[in-house]
Amino acid sequence: MAVEKTLILIKPDGVKRRLTGEVIKRLEQKGLNIKGLKMMKLSVEKAEKHYSVHNGKPFFKDLVSYITSGPIIAMVAQGNNSISVVRGLVGATDGSKAAPGTIRGDFSISIDKNIIHASDSVESFNHEYPIFFEEPEILDFSYGDEKLF
Ligand code: CMP
DSSP states (O other), X not given: OOEEEEEEEEOHHHHHTTOHHHHHHHHHHHTOEEEEEEXXXXXXXXXXXXXXXXXXXXXHHHXXXXXXXXXXXXXXXXXXXXXXXXXXXXOOSSTTTSOBTBHHHHHOOSSSSOSEEEOSSHHHHHHHHHHHOOGGGSOOOOOSOGGGO
């Protein structure tokens, strides 16, 4: 059992479709602890840094232009194996292939407007979270109900 942190973004399509509450509800119901949360409009510079692993791929330019096109919600959530747990809640990258019951499977039918991003490894989390959060914005507190999950 590894207590991990993961970075989650609700993308512009998720925010504009008013799915923020739905996504947070699913994270909370699972027992994940949200430790940082903000709404922001990402700069092109930050978007290119966040998605640097995709730089050079044919979809990179559209990806950066899309993620900077409107407000996003950035979150840091903590919990047991939270990286793989959240990836499971999120579902496959392509919404048209994601399983029903997952966030993308329930709300997306495309690969680009797929509602949500989540770190895929500890290395990705360590690369990603400083782009969105200053260290003091990730709060060290206990919800007090951890034993119930
Ligand atoms: P995300 O989890 O944010 O990580 C990279 C994003 O690139 C991915 O979700 C998709 O929304 C987007 N993307 C667009 N086109 C492709 C593609 N052909 N293959 C993979 N990812 C793509």
